[in-house]
Amino acid sequence: MPPHCGRRHDESASLDQGRDRGRQPGRARGLINAEANRAIRAHSAEFRPGAAAARRFDRVTNRDWARRADQLAAQAYSAGEPTAWFDRLYAEGAAGTIDMPWSRTDAHPLLVRWTDDRPVTEPGRACVVGCGLGADAEFLAGRGWTTTGFDLSPTAVEQARARHPGSAVTYRVADLLDLADDLIGAFDLVVEIHTLQAMPNPPRAAAARGVASLLAPGATLFVVQFRDTGVPTQPPPFPLSRDDLALLEVGGVVPVRVDEVDGPLWRAEFVRRV
Numbered sequence: 001m002p003p004h005c006g007r008r009h010d011e012s013a014s015l016d017q018g019r020d021r022g023r024q025p026g027r028a029r030g031l032i033n034a035e036a037n038r039a040i041r042a043h044s045a046e047f048r049p050g051a052a053a054a055r056r057f058d059r060v061t062n063r064d065w066a067r068r069a070d071q072l073a074a075q076a077y078s079a080g081e082p083t084a085w086f087d088r089l090y091a092e093g094a095a096g097t098i099d100m101p102w103s104r105t106d107a108h109p110l111l112v113r114w115t116d117d118r119p120v121t122e123p124g125r126a127c128v129v130g131c132g133l134g135a136d137a138e139f140l141a142g143r144g145w146t147t148t149g150f151d152l153s154p155t156a157v158e159q160a161r162a163r164h165p166g167s168a169v170t171y172r173v174a175d176l177l178d179l180a181d182d183l184i185g186a187f188d189l190v191v192e193i194h195t196l197q198a199m200p201n202p203p204r205a206a207a208a209r210g211v212a213s214l215l216a217p218g219a220t221l222f223v224v225q226f227r228d229t230g231v232p233t234q235p236p237p238f239p240l241s242r243d244d245l246a247l248l249e250v251g252g253v254v255p256v257r258v259d260e261v262d263g264p265l266w267r268a269e270f271v272r273r274v
């Protein structure tokens with residue numbers, strides 16, 4: 001499972017450790033916690049959820065990027081800039097104040113399996129959307145695709161280049177919400193893993209139109225996203241419903257197959273009609 005899939009698990013594990021440290025028997029523990037909470041409220045004029053999150057972050061010593069992601073994302077959402085937090089997060093990872101986010105070095109296993117099952121004799125032009133640190137883009141380049149990886153975050157792109165010196169991949173900064181003309185309709189294969197689910201809607205629908213616009217006529221789109229199972233979660237990420245996934249079905253892009261896989265994830269393949 002990639003690191004971002006495991007982040008909720010890791011986070012709850014570390015919270016559990018925190019709870020264990022102050023563990024007291026049954027009812028006594030409840031009373032002590034209630035008193036402590038009352039004391040905090042009484043003595044903190046600035047008691048509010050945001051401040052609580054900030055105080056919690058001050059105490060974090062384990063460089064947990066997922067916690068920091070939650071904090072930066074919350075700030076960005078309240079400022080009405082829902083994608084502004086990605087580069088801030090990567091920049092903190094590059095500075096070493098937190099672990100590097102989404103730092104997997106291997107291609108996503110579902111992408112590997114999908115390409116193994118579907119050998120292509122003449123790989124063409126591939127694009128990895130929200131490529132982060134480049135693992136999927138490097139994998140496709142290694143399979144012979146002429147690969148472009150783009151990301152909104154200049155720091156992620158810089159880090160991807162630094163991780164893969166001499167890479168055949170063209171890494172560039174680009175925003176799905178404002179794509180340059182040379183990217184439109186330019187690819188035979190587009191890979192989108194965990195980007196749409198990382199943003200609320202809006203701007204998810206506009207970003208999905210951006211993804212679909214990358215496909216040349218006849219091109220294939222391969223997608224992996226967290227799947228909404230109805231169990232409430234604390235975003236980000238925002239697990240997608242089947243209707244959310246259908247946001248990609250624009251501009252002649254139609255589903256070929258959409259699978260529910262463990263994770264819970266969507267693994268989907270679309271094609272743009274010729």
Ligand SMILES: C[S@@+](CC[C@H](N)C(=O)[O-])C[C@H]1O[C@@H](n2cnc3c(N)ncnc32)[C@H](O)[C@@H]1O
Nearest residue numbers: 086102130132151152153175176193194195198
């Ligand atoms: C959850 S991370 C996933 C990274 C990578 N695809 C992976 O699976 O490890 C989402 C990525 O999408 C990028 N991103 C978010 N909004 C974007 C946008 N509007 N245009 C391009 N990239 C974007 C982020 O910077 C981040 O690298």
